[in-house]
Amino acid sequence: MIETLPMESALTPALRALEREVTKCRRCPRLVAWREQVAREKRRAFADEEYWGRPVPGWGDSAARLLVLGLAPAAHGGNRTGRAFTGDESGRWLYRALWRSGFASQPESERKGDGLALVDCFVTAGVRCAPPDNRPTPVERANCRPWLEAEIDLLPEVRVVVALGGFAYDHALRIWRARGAAVPTPKPRFAHEVEVPLGQGAPAAGAPLLVASYHPSQQNTFTGVLTEAAFDRVFEKVRQRLGSG
Numbered sequence: 001m002i003e004t005l006p007m008e009s010a011l012t013p014a015l016r017a018l019e020r021e022v023t024k025c026r027r028c029p030r031l032v033a034w035r036e037q038v039a040r041e042k043r044r045a046f047a048d049e050e051y052w053g054r055p056v057p058g059w060g061d062s063a064a065r066l067l068v069l070g071l072a073p074a075a076h077g078g079n080r081t082g083r084a085f086t087g088d089e090s091g092r093w094l095y096r097a098l099w100r101s102g103f104a105s106q107p108e109s110e111r112k113g114d115g116l117a118l119v120d121c122f123v124t125a126g127v128r129c130a131p132p133d134n135r136p137t138p139v140e141r142a143n144c145r146p147w148l149e150a151e152i153d154l155l156p157e158v159r160v161v162v163a164l165g166g167f168a169y170d171h172a173l174r175i176w177r178a179r180g181a182a183v184p185t186p187k188p189r190f191a192h193e194v195e196v197p198l199g200q201g202a203p204a205a206g207a208p209l210l211v212a213s214y215h216p217s218q219q220n221t222f223t224g225v226l227t228e229a230a231f232d233r234v235f236e237k238v239r240q241r242l243g244s245g
């Protein structure tokens with residue numbers, strides 16, 4: 001399996017050390033077996049490629065004010081390329097939108113070393129190993145939560161969290177509630193463009209604004225549930241909340 005780590009990330013030494021630890025994790029037996037089976041068997045279109053087949057760490061700008069939170073790597077996307085949202089349709093949608101809104105250096109995302117850099121943005125997921133049917137169990141979600149929390153601790157500038165899909169939205173609410181955020185009860189229902197302030201006043205580090213978005217999965221993009229215009233509105237909103245800087 002591939003031994004190198006992402007080079008495009010402008011990571012602090014602490015994030016780089018965390019990344020090294022994450023990629024060794026074997027806490028979830030079902031996911032370890034699945035990620036490695038997929039990496040061995042491969043999809044025919046990628047038969048000549050070496051799959052990553054390990055946990056996929058978050059990546060991007062250590063000084064990011066925007067944190068994008070997804071569900072988990074795709075079996076033949078992040079689990080193949082080793083970089084979150086890279087090498088699959090969901091990732092193409094995501095990075096095109098981030099590029100249009102100035103958070104990415106280019107619209108294409110195919111593999112590590114493709115020149116993509118994130119600007120003021122960090123992309124990660126609630127679960128770091130590709131799950132069968134894109135469905136991690138609650139135990140797997142809980143197992144992986146400390147990795148995400150450690151990442152959040154090392155991203156002190158985050159002001160806005162964009163949660164892609166209901167899983168990421170619920171996960172973010174759970175995490176920031178445990179961190180003492182003022183999460184309304186009952187929790188606001190997940191819907192595209194719903195905003196939940198996790199603190200008082202303007203979005204701030206430690207008390208960011210949570211913005212919900214439909215996940216750019218093919219299930220949503222092929223059916224028109226999520227259009228590019230609707231996806232762009234999420235990141236326009238982020239820009240407004242962060243100010244023009």
Ligand code: SF4
Nearest residue numbers: 025027028055129144
């Ligand atoms: S999903 Fe997370 S906790 Fe489970 S094995 Fe992968 S990295 Fe470890």
